[in-house]
Amino acid sequence: MNKILKYVILDIVRNKIVLSYIAFLFIITFGVFNLEDNQSKGLLSTLNLVLFIVPLVSIIFSTVYIYNSSEFIELLLSQPLKRKTIWLSLFYGLSISLIIAFVIGTGIPILIFFPDFTGIMMIIVGVFLSLIFVSISLLAAVYTRDKAKGIGIAILLWLYFALVFDGIILFLTFQLADYPIEKLIMAISSLNPIDLSRIAVLLRLDDSALMGYTGAVFKEFLGSVTGIVISATILILWFLVPLYFSLRKFKNKDL
Amino acid sequence: MKPIIIRLIFFSILFSKSFTVFSKTIYAGKNQKIKSINQAISIATAYDSIIITEGKYFEKNIIINKPLVLIGKNFPLLDGEKKYEIVSIKSNEVIFTGFKLQNSGKATMTDPAAIKVYNSKKVIISGNIILNSYFGIYIQYGIDCKIKDNKIIAHGTDEQQIGNAIHCWKSDSLIISGNYTKGHRDGIYFEFVTNSVIWRNISKKNVRYGLHFMFSHNDSYISNVFENNGAGVAVMFTNNVKMYNNFFIYNWGDAAYGILLKEISDSYIVGNHFSSNTVGIYLEGVSRSVIEKNIFEKNGWALKIQASCMEANINFNNFIGNTFDVGTNGTLVMNNFNSNYWDKYEGYDLNRNGIGDVPYRPISLFSMIIEKNQPALILFRSIMVTLLDKSEKLIPSLTPENLKDEKPLTRKINL
Amino acid sequence: MISITDLSKKYGKLKVLDNINLEFVKGDSIALIGPNGSGKTTLIKCILGMVIPQKGNIIFDKKNIVNSWKYRSNIGYMPQIGRYPDNMTIGHVINMMKDIRKSETKEFDQELIQQYKLETMFDKRMSTLSGGTRQKVSASLAFLFNSEVLILDEPTAGLDPVSSEILKNKIIKERNKGKLILITSHILSELDEIINKVIYLQDGKLKFNKSIDEIKNHTGEGKLSKAIANLILNNNFDE
Numbered sequence: 001m002n003k004i005l006k007y008v009i010l011d012i013v014r015n016k017i018v019l020s021y022i023a024f025l026f027i028i029t030f031g032v033f034n035l036e037d038n039q040s041k042g043l044l045s046t047l048n049l050v051l052f053i054v055p056l057v058s059i060i061f062s063t064v065y066i067y068n069s070s071e072f073i074e075l076l077l078s079q080p081l082k083r084k085t086i087w088l089s090l091f092y093g094l095s096i097s098l099i100i101a102f103v104i105g106t107g108i109p110i111l112i113f114f115p116d117f118t119g120i121m122m123i124i125v126g127v128f129l130s131l132i133f134v135s136i137s138l139l140a141a142v143y144t145r146d147k148a149k150g151i152g153i154a155i156l157l158w159l160y161f162a163l164v165f166d167g168i169i170l171f172l173t174f175q176l177a178d179y180p181i182e183k184l185i186m187a188i189s190s191l192n193p194i195d196l197s198r199i200a201v202l203l204r205l206d207d208s209a210l211m212g213y214t215g216a217v218f219k220e221f222l223g224s225v226t227g228i229v230i231s232a233t234i235l236i237l238w239f240l241v242p243l244y245f246s247l248r249k250f251k252n253k254d255l
Numbered sequence: 256m257k258p259i260i261i262r263l264i265f266f267s268i269l270f271s272k273s274f275t276v277f278s279k280t281i282y283a284g285k286n287q288k289i290k291s292i293n294q295a296i297s298i299a300t301a302y303d304s305i306i307i308t309e310g311k312y313f314e315k316n317i318i319i320n321k322p323l324v325l326i327g328k329n330f331p332l333l334d335g336e337k338k339y340e341i342v343s344i345k346s347n348e349v350i351f352t353g354f355k356l357q358n359s360g361k362a363t364m365t366d367p368a369a370i371k372v373y374n375s376k377k378v379i380i381s382g383n384i385i386l387n388s389y390f391g392i393y394i395q396y397g398i399d400c401k402i403k404d405n406k407i408i409a410h411g412t413d414e415q416q417i418g419n420a421i422h423c424w425k426s427d428s429l430i431i432s433g434n435y436t437k438g439h440r441d442g443i444y445f446e447f448v449t450n451s452v453i454w455r456n457i458s459k460k461n462v463r464y465g466l467h468f469m470f471s472h473n474d475s476y477i478s479n480v481f482e483n484n485g486a487g488v489a490v491m492f493t494n495n496v497k498m499y500n501n502f503f504i505y506n507w508g509d510a511a512y513g514i515l516l517k518e519i520s521d522s523y524i525v526g527n528h529f530s531s532n533t534v535g536i537y538l539e540g541v542s543r544s545v546i547e548k549n550i551f552e553k554n555g556w557a558l559k560i561q562a563s564c565m566e567a568n569i570n571f572n573n574f575i576g577n578t579f580d581v582g583t584n585g586t587l588v589m590n591n592f593n594s595n596y597w598d599k600y601e602g603y604d605l606n607r608n609g610i611g612d613v614p615y616r617p618i619s620l621f622s623m624i625i626e627k628n629q630p631a632l633i634l635f636r637s638i639m640v641t642l643l644d645k646s647e648k649l650i651p652s653l654t655p656e657n658l659k660d661e662k663p664l665t666r667k668i669n670l
Numbered sequence: 671m672i673s674i675t676d677l678s679k680k681y682g683k684l685k686v687l688d689n690i691n692l693e694f695v696k697g698d699s700i701a702l703i704g705p706n707g708s709g710k711t712t713l714i715k716c717i718l719g720m721v722i723p724q725k726g727n728i729i730f731d732k733k734n735i736v737n738s739w740k741y742r743s744n745i746g747y748m749p750q751i752g753r754y755p756d757n758m759t760i761g762h763v764i765n766m767m768k769d770i771r772k773s774e775t776k777e778f779d780q781e782l783i784q785q786y787k788l789e790t791m792f793d794k795r796m797s798t799l800s801g802g803t804r805q806k807v808s809a810s811l812a813f814l815f816n817s818e819v820l821i822l823d824e825p826t827a828g829l830d831p832v833s834s835e836i837l838k839n840k841i842i843k844e845r846n847k848g849k850l851i852l853i854t855s856h857i858l859s860e861l862d863e864i865i866n867k868v869i870y871l872q873d874g875k876l877k878f879n880k881s882i883d884e885i886k887n888h889t890g891e892g893k894l895s896k897a898i899a900n901l902i903l904n905n906n907f908d909e
Contacts, residue, residue: 007758007766014757041576044636052638071753075811078718078747078821079770082739166639170624173631185630198637207636209508209533210555210578212625214632216509254681254721 004076004086008093012065018101021057025049025105033113040206043114043122046106047201050126051194054102056158058133059140062094063154066141074255087250091138091243098130118204125197128235132193133158135239138246142253165192182217193238196231284308284331292317292325292333299323307331307354315339321346327353330384335359340367341388347376352383359388366418368393369407372400380405390418391439397426404433411438414462414485419444423451431456441467442484449473458482464489465506468496476501487512487532493519500526503535512537513554519544526670529554535577538564547571550670556582556622565589573668574598580617583658584626592617592660596667601648604665615663618654620647671696671819671850672717677726679712679874686712687723688874696818699841699851701861703898704871710854711750713871714821717852718747743774746817750824750854752808754796760807761792767811775815782810785836801828809837819850826860838864858895868898 012018029046036042066073069090076086106126110119137154144150173185189195199218202208208215221227282288283295284307293314295305304324311332316339319325323346331354335341338360342351349372356369368390372378374397381403385391391407394400402421411417420436422444423429429451436442442458442465445451453476458465465481468474468490475497481488487506490496496519503513513532514524518540527549529535535554536546539561546569551557557577560567562585570593574580580597594610595617602613621640625632634640647654672694679687687709694700702710715721717728719735719742727734730741754763768778783789786806796804805828812820822841826834841864845851855861868885870877878901882894891897 003769004766006769007762008755010762011755011757048636048638048641068753069755071749071751072755074715074720075747075749075752075754075808076770077720078742078745078749079767080740080743080774081770163639163642166634166637170631170634170639173628173633177628177630182630185633189633195633195637199633202636206507207555207578209511211632211635212509212629214630215635218633252722254679255715 004081004089005092005096008089009097012093012097013100015065015097017061018097021061021098022101022105025053025102026109029106029109033109039113043110043118043201044205044207046110047122047198047205050106050122050129051198052162054126054129055133055162055194058098058130059137059154059158060151061098062134062137063141063151064147065094066090066138067147067150070255077255083251084247087138087247091134094138095131095134098134099127102126102130118201121204122201125201128239129193129197131239132235132242135242135246139242139249142246142249161192161194166195169195182214185214186218186221190231190234193235196234200231278302278304280304280306282306282308284328285310296321296323302348316343317341318343319346319349319351322348324350325352325354326350327355327383330355332357335367335369335388337361340365340369340371342370344370344372344375344378344380347378349375350379350381352379352381355384355386356388357386359390361389361416366390366393366422368418368422371395372397375400379403384408385420388418390422391420391436393418393422393424394426394429395424397423397429399428400426401430401432402434403430405435407434407436407439409438411440411462414440417462419467420458420461423448427451430454435459436461438462441465442481443467445469445471445474447471451475452477453479455479458484461485465503466490468493471496475499480504481506481513483507484511486510487515487534489515489517490519490522491515491517494521496522498522498524498527502528503530503532504528505531507531507533509533515539516541516544523547524549528552529557534559537561538567540564541567544568545570548668548670549573550575551580552576555579558617559583560588560590561585562588567591568593570594571668572596573670574617575667579619579622581658582622582626583618583655585655588655588658590658592658594662594664595660596664597660600663600665602663602665609665611663611665614659614661616648616651616654616659618658619644620653623654671698671731673729674717675727675729677713677716677723677728679709679716679721679723685874687716690726690871690874690876692869692876692879694850694852696850697845697848698867699845699865700853700867700869701858701865702852702854702869702871703856703858704877708871709874710871711823714823714852714854718742718745718821743771743815744817745819745821746812746815748808748812748820748822748825750827752804754804754807756795756797758796759793760788760796760799763796763807764788764792764811764814767814771815777816779813779816780810782806782813782836782840785840786810786833802830802833805829806833809840813840813844817849820844820852822851822853824855825853826855826857834860858898859893862894865894868894870898870902 028049032045033042107123110122136157140153141150144153200222203219203222281295281299283292289295292307301321306326306328309329309331313334333341333354333356335358337358341356341359359369360367369385369388370380371393376398378400380392383405385407387409392402407420409417417440419441420439425447427449432454434456437459439461440463442461445468448471451474455478457480459482461484463485465484466488470492472494477499480502482504484506506513511533513529513535515537520542522544524546525548530552533555535551535557537559541564543566548571550573553576556579557574559582567590572595574597597615600611600615602611604611620643674690674692677687677690704710712721716723735741825837867881869879885897889897889900891900
């Protein structure tokens with residue numbers, strides 16, 4: 001596997017988009033921490049950045065990369081390599097590169113300004129979101145032959161996780177307003193990696209006091225060992241499952 | 256004849272009063288002839304002074320039942336051994352100053368305090384240090400009493416296990432000033448206390464409220480600091496209360512308020528500073544009141560106004576860096592916002608007169624939503640909510656039509 | 671070496687390969703020709719395992735290639751369009767390929783790399799290269815491993831005449847070593863001196879599979895291109 005991986009990473013980290021991604025993250029994060037007099041506020045703004053930009057860049061960049069690499073993938077396929085090896089190399093290549101980019105761009109400023117557990121948790125969340133959205137992008141790309149359509153689907157998926165899903169939750173809270181639905185809503189929100197990440201970090205910040213009873217329910221859950229194990233499992237499943245299905249499809253795909 | 260009789264009576268009163276000038280001073284203390292405070296009190300006559308020198312005194316309950324001046328020299332320590340009420344004042348015109356009191360008894364029925372005043376007038380309690388007591392200073396049926404410059408500190412964690420630092424009940428014309436309270440249930444507690452002033456006190460890290468204020472009409476509290484109390488300050492069921500120039504800082508938690516106002520009318524909240532509170536002011540059943548020239552900074556909500564409020568006039572305040580400026584559960588809002596500075600204002604001022612040309616709507620859609628629909632708080636700080644709020648600001652459709660500041664200021668008011 | 675039986679591939683309703691039976695043996699040098707969309711590339715991709723057929727078997731060296739990948743260590747492949755990751759350099763690509771096939775290759779055949787003078791451009795990124803240079807890289811890679819089977823998809827398209835000649839000579843050299851060579855091309859005149867067999871595909875069907883001599887005799891044409899054109903125009907595929 002590392003026969004190809006090394007070269008894939010080398011290729012991606014020298015990509016202009018990835019370089020601008022690093023610069024963008026770095027400038028914004030540094031700027032946010034310097035502008036906000038309150039470091040907690042700075043972390044909050046960074047959280048929004050992480051929840052918004054990281055999934056978007058991860059999913060779109062990876063999708064485009066996979067499509068642009070179609071001839072390269074063919075060439076690799078003509079070599080004595082397992083399809084699994086090729087696909088996983090691409091996945092690891094993309095994830096590792098984007099994670100490196102995130103850690104340099106956002107992780108370093110966070111560690112400088114916020115070198116505590118909350119800061120580290122933000123970094124973990126960003127790493128997970130990178131992994132998850134690379135994985136989802138592979139699934140989108142492997143199932144769609146047409147590049148434009150594939151990128152469209154990637155954007156839709158991002159919109160779904162970043163916006164539409166929350167809209168559905170909002171709708172549910174109104175529909176079921178007469179019932180004690182905190183736990184149900186919590187369970188549903190946990191299914192969206194972006195929401196789960198947002199709440200996990202938010203609960204470690206002062207702002208969580210504003211979340212009232214709902215926040216308390218989540219705090220109790222995420223404060224317990226079971227809660228942490230379940231959330232971590234959910235995040236891990238979120239990149240393993242799409243990766244598994246994309247691999248299954250790729251193994252039988254005509255190129 | 257009549258005027259002469261009146262004059263005679265007047266002189267006799269004057270004489271009896273001036274008699275106090277010739278009252279004696281008794282020294283008591285470890286190195287004095289009189290070793291115990293109780294003994295000193297028992298030999299003293301009205302208007303005598305007792306000076307108590309340095310030392311530790313375990314005198315169980317000290318009852319002051321005549322008008323006396325008790326002065327502690329170098330803070331003699333009175334210890335209640337966690338069993339007794341340390342000092343009970345049961346006479347008018349007592350001055351009690353310069354003592355260190357600690358470990359009053361604890362009992363839920365009798366509410367023992369370090370210093371308790373029973374049905375008395377013109378008592379002055381000043382300059383004492385009270386540590387680890389159940390109640391600190393307790394006044395019931397007191398009139399014209401002053402509690403000044405005392406330091407009252409405990410380390411309570413559970414509100415059932417500790418009393419209030421300064422507890423005033425059914426009293427009138429009190430002056431509470433310059434005290435420092437910390438770690439009690441409530442820093443200052445007022446119930447049925449009228450015509451009184453609370454001035455320049457500091458109330459910090461109390462388990463429940465920094466100031467707890469009920470059924471206490473015509474009072475003022477001025478220039479106090481309420482910081483990091485479990486639930487902030489509560490002012491309830493009261494008319495005509497004036498709150499001037501106080502600081503409400505970092506009252507942060509699931510149910511903490513800068514001030515919780517409930518059933519208040521004809522009151523004034525002017526010149527206060529609300530900083531880093533979960534809710535700056537929570538208003539419920541407030542009517543005919545003025546909220547003016549305050550600074551609301553970095554609060555979760557600057558104001559939460561329930562639909563039961565009427566004619567709250569909110570003018571000339573600065574709203575800076577609050578997560579939500581205003582929250583409400585109602586749609587029809589009968590309160591007025593005018594000429595405030597809102598840092599979230601995005602309008603323009605073409606004629607440069609310092610007044611924005613478009614009204615500011617201080618209520619965000621999301622804060623409306625969560626007021627009706629608590630579980631939606633799970634979406635707090637999500638991208639969707641940000642977008643919803645932005646679009647609602649551009650095209651208001653769901654937020655209350657008449658909840659707006661018609662003359663938002665474009666520059667911060669110097670307060 | 672390679673035997674194909676009853677090979678069929680459909681994309682939806684479109685039959686791209688329809689019941690193809692073929693046998694390639696060592697020393698063969700075969701031209702795979704046919705109009706656009708006739709299934710040439712699909713056939714090659716089937717052999718390379720890129721396209722998975724619905725029906726039929728491909729036996730490579732007595733082993734079925736389904737779910738197998740090791741057999742590809744015997745194949746050198748030159749794709750029709752050589753596109754490589756933008757930010758890899760020529761050096762990266764070549765080193766990567768060497769890394770992949772280090773274990774089974776005794777000696778790398780760097781002849782084309784040298785003849786095309788690629789070493790001088792090792793640090794150039796693929797995105798900066800012209801189409802022709804990329805073809806040179808592709809060609810060099812195909813021959814790098816001394817593979818027993820060479821599959822070349824439109825090898826000379828986009829190459830300048832000199833490079834094209836270099837490639838042709840290389841192909842002939844390898845053929846003479848007794849390797850199996852499979853070429854698709856449009857330009858028949860180029861194949862004249864290289865090949866000894868012609869396979870013609872049309873609409874996914876195998877139209878004929880003949881040796882050059884047979885064709886020339888049959889049509890009476892001396893030139894391969896004319897002979898085949900003649901054959902196709904007359905639709906005279908029968909033995």
